[in-house]
Amino acid sequence: MSLNDHLRHWLGAWPPREKLHVVGSELRTLPGWDGHVLPALGVGGPEGAVLSVPPPHVARVAAARSPQEVPALVGYGERSWFQAVYRWTTSPAPLEDAGEWLPATAPRVPEWLHPFGGEVLVAVDPGTGEHLAGVGIKRHDAYGHELSVVTAPAARGRGLARRLVAQAARRVLDEGAVPTYMHAVTNAASAAVATAAGFPELGWTAFGVAER
Structure with a gap:
């Protein structure tokens, strides 16, 4: 693909x-x-x-x-x-895995990940079981899957998001699709995560009528 x-x-x-x-x-x-x-x-x-x-x-x-x-x-x-x-990759950064794949409906999965369905990627604190960060996959079609990542405020600055995005991108590629990533033009933090995870900024944009 x-x-x-x-x-x-x-x-x-x-x-x-x-x-x-x-x-x-x-x-x-x-x-x-x-x-x-x-x-x-x-x-x-x-x-x-x-x-x-x-x-x-x-x-x-x-x-x-x-x-x-x-x-x-x-x-x-x-x-x-x-x-x-608008970004994509065929060569995610070789970062260490940071999360576990779970069904979106599993008890430990935070509510914001439920709408993605299928399996989602979740990082939890090994001591407390507290949710730290997660990635959901927007399965637009069989050829392209968009990644969406959120990190809890208390867990930011640890490099979790970039590791999770790279881990999820490898999974998407293994499934035969291209991993994509979108972020607001002014979102410097999300841009840094994408770059570190192996999604280069190549001057591409996505645009259109917002969902809401």
Whole structure:
């Protein structure tokens, strides 16, 4: 599997044919990994970007003067436009494992990890059993799985997040998919975790209509 396979399936087309290639995809009308619809979703790199929207809205979105117009054009005017840094890896950092894979419904798994389903990666304090950090996997399709990590405030600064992200990325690759990672442009802490875990910043972005 490759990143191209994932983006072609997730967006409906890849690579882009122009600086901003607006395409129609029925996937933009269907619930995603968490049951929410993303009515406009795009990924862009140095050679251009693909913005995926429901087929009936392609012409209007392509003619939009500003990204901020897009939520209303696709029928979700109450939502905002988002932009994030988009990363992926095929060579995670060789960091020591830091967590244990558990079913998302297991008693020791914190509530925020429940929506991911399947198995999630959890790090706990060996003495107290207290949850320290965890990674959930957004299984967008068979080709690309996005990692989401959260560390408890008291456990930050120990390098847990980067170890967990690298560990989860190795698992995704073993399953035949490409691990991806997204973070807000201004989130320096998340950017540092991604870089340390082996997800380089290559000038790519993800953008679209926010879930809420």
